[in-house]
Amino acid sequence: MENYIEYLIIWPVIIFIISLFLPKYNEKWISGYALSVLAVHFIASAAFVIYWMVQGSEWINIKEFSVYRSEDFDFYIDFFFDHVSAVFLMVGSFITFLVITYSRYYMHRESGYKRYFNTVLLFYAGYILTIVSGNMETLFIGWEILGLTSFLLIAFYRERYLPVKNAFKVFSIYRIGDVGILLAIWASHHLWHENISFYKLQNFDLVHHHLQAHSWFGIFISLMLLIAASAKSAQFPFSSWLPRAMEGPTPSSAIFYGSLSVHLGAFLLMRTMNFWEHQISIRILIGLAGFFTAVIAVLTARVQSSIKSQIAYASISQLGLIFVELSLGWTHVALVHFAGNAFLRTYQLLVSPSAVSYLIREQFYNFVPQEQNIGNSLSKKLEYTIYLMSIKEWNMDYLLDKFIWTPLKDLGKLLRFINVHNIFYFFLILYSLSIILVYFKHSIPVQVVQVLPSFFAAIGLLGVFRAYAGRINIFVCWFLIIMNHFWIVLAISFNDALSAYEIGFYLSGVIIAAIAGTAAILYVKKREPGLDLNSHQGYVYEYPKTAMVFLLSALGIAGFPISLTFVGEDIIFSHIEYDQVFLAFVLSLGYIISGIALIRIYSRIFLGPHAKSYHETAIKAG
């Protein structure tokens, strides 16, 4: 049985890799392949779940293998299967199978036919990995794949401005969720002194015992999980990304934002329920957050002018209710609710183009104009206020901009004096001095040494802010992001026991990716001297292979789970002491913002409307 579950996980990964080698223009092969392998996976999953239920539906936990291991740290891949995984597995594989069948004809003659199927298959692999993951690290791998594929599918029509802009926006909000997970992982290490598996979390006594001793840590971890779940499930205040994500072909919107991807926030809460269910304050918070979102989203859904944003907000409101159900401990109700909401919204999105003819007909037969009177009473005024606020989606989009992204950019602008001429010397000197400091760290007063890690990490972070702030030379931007990793290594070196091997493990991935990425930028820059980061230039059409190399390098540097950097990040975090909350925060913020900045470089160089007017270009607002 354990072997069998491993096949279920490995199979989507293999089918994705094989799909990359299919002939680009042979639609029959591509869709036929995707369809048949997904059908097999669906049937196999169903067979497995039935067998598992017959056997008594016992929890399965498989400790797969260690990726990296040292005395006090073990990064291992772990799988866990229970009734929550079973429901998500069945709903996910069924919907993906149907949507792929749907897309087979729907996508006919669309440029990017193969790219679409590749991306959906990668999404599926990430989804399966997430729902059967046995610890936070494994879950994070799947989680990151989902974030990336979301970005790629929202920006599917990459020749237009709005899809690229919105894909970037959604990616940024996903990264906020990622901060939550990274910090939760870090805090968990300190709480459990090991990489705890979800299986162990089911042990009430163990959880209870640890939480008694470190109740603040427990609350911190739960809060971080709630942030991650809220970002992924578009709960308040992150809701505004969901309607904006509806830029890809309708079936991809259906599978991602109608059904599967958006429910994974709720999944995260279900998975970690045994951890937070003993913390009454957290349960109340989750319940209130869910309820508040549900009310706001319902009001918004009722007044949106487009069908897809109506469905998006309706889905968000039901997700809010799922959060409420979870806070009450009703896992089974929440699971049924998930399945129902996923199927309903998928179907509604897929038939959404029919809404015009249906509703016009409906209006013709049944329309009765509403009696309207414009009053001046308080209740009327309140009604109008709520109406207007709902039309403006409660300003959630604006508030995120104002309170998160703009301040970050403003911080970055403080470093405007760094330019292409001085950056090299500036950092070379600063960094050399710092290395000397590390070397002599035993001669420095302890109070100073305690501050230094945060100080150096903050330098790296400021550099990342500068890279994120925009209006910057490509090479400066790129260099600042890479340097962040070096600053982090430096910062952690002040803590004890970071071995040369660990540093090598961490930086090797960064260096390889940095070289490849630099080569890619140079390659394009040499041919397109006007290349800059001030606007979208859409060079993916003329340099598709270079674009791919650059994307992979950027992902490597961002610590995406294709590179050793990913494991390295985890090692680095394990070296942050439990009293260095600030350092942990600075580091995770650095990772998150640099990821966003990297994707911005990619979008600006390779995506968006063509820089050259001899290509077909769409109007910006089109």
Add this chain to the structure above:
Amino acid sequence: MKVCPAPMTPKYLIREEADNKKNPKDFHFSGHTHSLLLGWIVTHTIGLWSAIRLFLNIFIPGTSPATTNSFRHMDKFSRLSIVNVNPDDKENGLQVGYTFDEMTDRVEGLLKSIGLVKNFAPIIYVVGHGASSVNNTHYAGYDCGDCSGRPGSVNARVVCFMANHPEVRKRLSDRGIHIPATTLFMGGLHDTTRDEIEFYDETLADAHMNEMHQRNKAAFRKALVQNAVERSRRFENIDPKSDEKKVYALVQRRSVSLFEPRPELNHATNTLCVVGRRQMTDHLFLDRRAFMNSYDYSIDPEGNYLFNILKAAAPVCGGINLEYYFSRTDNQKTGAGTKLPHNVVGLIGVSNGTDGDLRTGLPQQMIEVHDPLRLLIIVEHFEDVVLKVIRKTPELYEWFENEWIHLVAVNPETYNLSYFTEGRFIPYEPLAERLPVADNVRKLVASTRENIPVHILS
């Protein structure tokens, strides 16, 4: 519902009575699914049912409440209020029904403009057109442009009622058009997506006529299958060489498939509009690219009916043509781009995603087989008459003066051609001396998916 060309303001109202057609409901479109508590109940119940619905819709496509069905526009067995009894009988400023004089005017105008004033056949079919599709935001573009984007069934039925009415025939007779009592006008509707036809008021036919009607029905059926085969050559995933019945079934299946962005290709590839006697195009294979307008110059020496024809044909056919033209030449700016990410906004238009502007023009899926050529109108009449007719109103003349459409006059006696340019007709010599001949249409249409030149059918 308005069923006349969009720029015109209707004056008459036809009420549909004893209407038995149901308006099927689908809860998936209901705003209740967006509410909080009801939404909670719905997701727990109907939500799970959606999975089965989706499965069935994908693997066994069939009509559903989401489908736009052209035959559902009007109930075949309903009664229409066509006769006006009292001129003061008005509803929303529209006169209910027509008086007999008004009917006679209309029937006379119709018959004269198509040149049908003698040698009446026993059954004359007046067939409107409409289309069935699902998940199609541009469904109105598939229906009749002369009916404001709706099926033409009511119009076909109304005009037949008028032409069959003894009072109207008597008055027509006074005006010189003698329709024999043995002639019956029968209305119908051609569903151009599914290639199906429906007839109205079939009970008016007596036994003898019914026998003929049944024979004709079989002929119609055969023609529709052939039409489906001819259309299928433009669909990449149908092989027009395979069995007729199979092709026909596949073409029909497209119209109810949720996932089919090309239920039909509509007016794509249009280039030509022929206004003249049908003998002129007899045995010509035009590759479904022409608007055909019957017209007999000999009963209209002054060009009065020609004016009525061109007044409608230039803006309607020319408008359709230019819509395809511009959507094709720059699909991103003057067209709607690919329809796959389209989002319905306020029941008035589509945008990309939720942030985008409203998209004008036609989506890529409707125009990709279209070659951007301006419409060529061929009129069978003398140059001077044609010139006089198009100059009658500035609204009509600007179409030709600005060369938004090309115009060729065919001299009905000498068959010499002249081309209209810079305000006058100049003689035109065709480049090709003779046309290729084809003996098997089926083979010809299966030979390529590209445009096929004009052939003579032997």
